[in-house]
Amino acid sequence: MAYKHLGKDFLPHDVVAKVTGEAKYAEDFRVEGMVFARLLNSPYPHARVRKIDASEALKMPGVLGILTADDVKNPPAPEQALLTNEPVYVGDPVLLVAAESETLAQDAIEQIKIDWEPLPFHVDALQSLHPDRPNARSDGNVGAGGVEFQTLKWTKEDFAAAEPGKMPMGKAAQEWAFGDLEATFAKCKLVYDESFVHGSNSHHSMEPRSAMAYWQNGKCFLHVSSQSQSFIVPALAGMIGIPPTDLHVIAEFCGGGFGSKGGAYALQALPALMSKKIGRPVMMRISRAEEYFNGSARNGFQGRVKLGFGENGKLLAADLYIVQENGGYNSFPDFRNAADALSMVYQPEAMRWRGMPVHGNSIRRSAQRGPGYNQLVHIIEPLLDKAARELKVDRLAIRLLNAPETRSPVGPKRTPVSSCYLKDALSKGAAQFNWEERKKLSGQRTGSKVIGVGMGQAYHPAGFNGFDGLLRIAPDGKLFIHSGVGNLGTFSHSSTSRVAAEVLKMDWEDCVVIRGDSRKHLPWNIGQFGSNTNYTMTRTNFVAATDAVNKLKEIAAKQFGGSPEGYEIDGKRVFSKASPGTGMTYAQAAQRAMQLGGKFDGHELPEDINPMTKASATALAGTGLIGVAKDKLPLDGAIAAYAVGFVQIELDLETGKYRILDYVGVADCGTVIHPAGLETQIKSGAIQGFGVAGLERIVYDPQNGLPASVGFYQAKPPTYGDIARVMQVSGVDKPDPTGALGTKGIGEPLLGCAAASLLCAISDALGGHVFNRTPVMPDMILNHAAGRAPSHRPLQANCQ
């Protein structure tokens, strides 16, 4: 179908601001009387604060106040505390000091005396399940992502039962299964039982979590770094202890979040609480180093998987057990998402999953691009290649054989997916990469250098429903599209808004996207996370625009007679189908709507919209024609996105280093609504994936609980020298039947497929050796090539 806007590139309005530096992030704002606040972070991985003596600090001229755990209302454990008297990782915020300058605030912190009681700690989740090992928290050790917070230890017998190098498997906190696992394994030709480790890595957000707050007339104005806009308001207001209507959130730009800034987080609330206490606007800047202490990281896995294949390479049975390290606080259900991914991407006949989310005395973990879904394919894809080699099946063929299709089931409830074109993506990518020819290069050696080729697949849910759309046709005929989704940096706040322009047949030049500040009357929208924006927000904008079209036609019918069905829209006019000359402009219709009042100009609103949308629409009432509706479009099945990557590397056996020669990425994201945006996503996802596969990890000294990766150069996100110089990208571009205009999300699997493809290529270059560990660092390759044992112990986590 030919669209006016969809599938075409445009210049998102925030691009110029970012390139020129005009974009203002949270720490760029200044208000009269503003002061600065600095955090005192725990130097201990686990400790109790027995006493705080801030008397000397508070005597210093210019020091304005202190905020401690006793001043804030912390959520119930194990949610992240705002401030704590029992820190559970090095860097956990203990108190906040405000002063006239940042330097003074830091100087004051140095004068604060704390009586600490160091407590037992650990930085290895699996080991902490042993009955003789300490827990990370004094009130429980297990729980996250929907698993009840509890104390759950394995027995010594559980540990003794595991063969050397294999992960012990005691009682799980949560599990599910489908099919007859035992019988299905019994009929398998090839069975693997592999233990694995997936490293944890920082989000590396370029913009640290700085925030600034002030209060006026009882309302709190809060500048934050957030992926999301409307979605964070209720939770953030809760942390501050005020009704959502008393909180104004300003978050026009976000310098990267990658999942870690999807929801409200504790650091956002602290300046507001300090500002309230001292009666001054408060800026709390978080530095680069602090971001590595107070930011967050991907959940790491220690796990075991048993895979059973048929003779043709079909995965028949899978038994997956994941121990997830949550860090000190509640985290995301990566451990469960991983199971969904296995059930989806490989479609086993029978499967069991067991999960154990365990707290560790390390940095807070939160969702990171493809949480769990991606870790899973990083582990399984190289094993799939291993099976293909052993069964003498082509690596593309084994993926095509196992790949799901539209209506294939996912997860324990066997929910069908609304669309799946993974096979198309594989075939398209294989053709673009020239897999048939490239695979002949596998293992080709020149001196110490050897060629490796690999491919990877990934999956992620890709949309939600049930949120609201809100727009306004102004009396001058311009269209104002109100978006509460946020600005993750993908431009989808605008690319999804173009759906409204599409439905109303407007030129983009006549449209304005209103966003970034809750004072601008924004609707209730979900946040920018979970690869949902394309799907969710095209639906909300579709229903709001459809509501506006209906109102335009009703107004025309009232004006010129007949029924609304007798009218059509185009060229910023609503006119009679029978007599196109009879009609009115959008500007005239908007003016007429204001005269008519009621539902036409927002004075009467649908009952089913969210109170936030209702308040925003009420504020806009009387200023034009209001289109407002809740997304109640039909939804049939789970919404899912898929991506594949193909990569060729040249690995040097003498240095353990490899060069990524080129990369092909293909996305199944339904209708492509913004080609440039998709290209950026495929490429940036691949770069991030290369980092996860081969460079990035958090490291802790297990004796002292100290983090080693607390700077860019230590945490090692990839540089321009570490990535493929040639990248080809494309989309399958087949519409999802349930999306408003056929599109669905895509952001997250683009990382997973690239990381998996690289891990497969490394294995390929090493003659099929599978490390069962990410990232694969040069020292691991060197040790393998030299016939030396790896440095780390089997299943050792958070280490070098």
Added chain:
Amino acid sequence: MPKDMMPHFDLYQPDSLDAAVDLAARLGPDGWLLGAGQDSYDWFKNRTKRTPAVIELAGIAALKGVREHEGGLEIGALTTLTEIENDPLVQAKFQLLAQAAGRVASPQIRNAGTFGGNLCQDTRCWYYRYGVDCYRAGGNMCYADTPEGQNREHAIFGASRCVAVQPSDTANAVVALEGSMVIRSAKGERIVPASEFFVGPALNIKRMTVLEPGEILVAVRIPAKWAGATFYFEKVADRAVWDFALVSIAAAFRVDGERITESSLVCGAVECVPHRLKAVEAAIKGSPKNDETGERAGKLAVSGATPLNFNHFKIPLMENLVRRAIRGA
């Protein structure tokens, strides 16, 4: 732990070397010498090291530039790494140094970072940088050399209580080229061979160089000896840009026909000083410059290495780099 909040200090910005020397003499250990600050600012911001006063050398023109000197070169300590990488004289005579300078950190850091700063920077042991009370910081233990220490980047040679390594890429090239350091103080000028400039923990566990308080590294002299020789430089790091070496090698060869008549090989990131391979140099003298000699030399190079838990990969890596340097690829 890192704070990222620089405390106050007095800042001196002398515009002549004499003024800087006077200030250094007056302030002694309280006068922190600052090149471009790529290392210093980390210490200041993290408040792990403090100083009452900083002497910023950036305004002293005499400390900048590359000059011919007795058939070799004299390079001012404030010359940036980018300038060294691109300097026609350095490229013509000592490609080894140009390559080493060009592999330091990132283009942005090379544009600001100075030769002297790169040579005098402190070690990158993450424990030490974190601010723990280790031997090097005045305490009484090494956190890296422990049963569970995370010591992947640490030393396999020359440890003495401390297992940190020398992080400078250019230091290895300067030692391989048998350069010398020109040092000024109120007492006058002294010339120290590069091979003696860097010090290990056995000699002084709190310093990386012989520089005493009040002394300023003003220039590095590269003698004519190795001009136009056959060079080999390779740095293996996790990342292609903005990373410190896991192991590196800087080598210079004089070859007569196919045979090595003289050589100078230095490995980086394996010891707290640039690790000169004198035994290898002696063993390969007169041997053909080929893979066979390289293989033999590699094995010899790593003999006596004492790896820690996480860095034994440095043994095959160092062996391979020596082999590659000798065979020439």
